[in-house]
Amino acid sequence: MTEQLTAVGAARSGAGLQAAGSCQLRAVDPLVIEACGDKIILSSPRLARRLSVGPAIAGIVLQGRDGIDPAGLPAAVLERLCEAGFLIDARQQPDPLESPWREWGTTAWSFYRRMRDTHFVSKGTPEAMREYVDRIATVPRPSSLRACASDRILLLPRVRCGLDVPFRTVLEGRRTHRHFKDEPLALDRFSDLLHYTFAPLRFADAGELGTLQLRAAASGGARHETEAFVFVFNVTSVQPGLYHYDNIRHGLEPINENVSRADLEDITHRQGFFQNASFGVLTVAMAERMSWKYPHPIAYRMMLQNVGHVAQVFSMTAMALGLGASLTGAVKESVAEPLLGINPPGELITFALACGKPVVQPEDGLPYAIRLPRTAPDYY
C-alpha cells in the first residue's frame, strides 16, 4: 500500500517536529525513489511503508542524503517523514547491512520487501474485489497460445515411449548432466520430453478466466506462460535448427536453420553443455498471461517459480527416458532475443535447458565429472 504525502496534507496535520526534535536529520539508507509518470514514490527496503510524494518533498529527502538542518523546512512534512522512517536523527548509527542483502544489494532487497505480506485481493474489501473483477472483464484476456512463429510446422509423433522406470529410481537418479555423447537422440524420446514438459495434458474451464491448460508442472493460476524455443542439434529425423514448439499442435515451427552449437554456447556463457547436447531449449515467459490475472509485482516472483517447476519436470522426465539434462539461468538475453525473434518486454527468457545422452561413470551411472568425497572433511 502506498500512502500519499503532500505538503498541504502534512501542514494540515499541524503538529510540530516532535519526532526529530531540532536535530540534524538524514535520509534512511538505502533510499529508493521511483519516478514513474506523474508519481514519485519513496521507499526503502528497511521500511514497510511507501510514500507517494511531490517533487518538493522528494527533494527534501534527497537533500537528507547529506544531512539536513530542519530549520526553515516545513515542520509537519518533516514530522511525517520522520514518523514514516524516511528521515532519521543524523546522530543515530544505521543498522549495518546484513546478509543476504549486503551481497545482493538494494534492488533484490527492495523487491523482496515489496513481496512481503502481499495483500491478495480475494482477502481484501468487497470494493477491491469488484474493481478487480471489473478489470478482468474489461482488459482483453491474453491468449494462452503464442501466435505461430512460422506458417510451416513439423508435426511430431504422438506415440508414447515406455516410461516404466520406478519413481524412486527417477528421484534417486536425476542428476545434472553437463557432458553428453554426440549421438542421435531418438525422435520418439525427444517428442515425449517436449510433450510432458511443455504441452497441456488436460484443459479446465475457468469461467471469465478462460480455458486453462493443465500441464505436468504446477503453475500459479494455471497461467502456464512458459513457451519452448528448441535448438535441435542431433535428433533423428529432425533437421537441425531453431524452432518454436507449438504445444497444441505438438509440432515444431521453424525459425532459423542456421543456428549452431556455438550460438547457444555463447548465449549460455560457454559452460560446455551444448558442445554435444542433442538439443537445447530456451524457455520464454509470455509475461502478460501472468500480469493480466495478477497485476502485482509478486507475479514476477511466481513466474520465476513456475519455470523452476517446468525445469524440474524436464530433468525428471529426461531421466525417466534414459537421457540426461542440465540447466542454467546464465543467459545473454540481448544476444538470444533477436535470434528467437521474441518481443521483449512481454516475452522474457527465463531458462536454458540442455538434453542428450549423458556421459556417465560406469560403476554408478553418476555424471562424468562428479567426484565423491573420499575423506571426512574438517568442516562441513
Ligand SMILES: Cc1cc2nc3c(=O)[nH]c(=O)nc-3n(C[C@H](O)[C@H](O)[C@H](O)COP(=O)(O)O)c2cc1C
Ligand atoms: C536455478 C538453477 C540454476 C542453475 N544454474 C547452473 C549453471 O549455470 N551452471 C551449471 O553448471 N549448473 C547449474 N545448475 C545446476 C546445479 O549446479 C545442480 O543442480 C547442482 O550442482 C546439484 O547437482 P544435481 O542437479 O545433480 O543434484 C542450476 C540449477 C538450478 C536449479
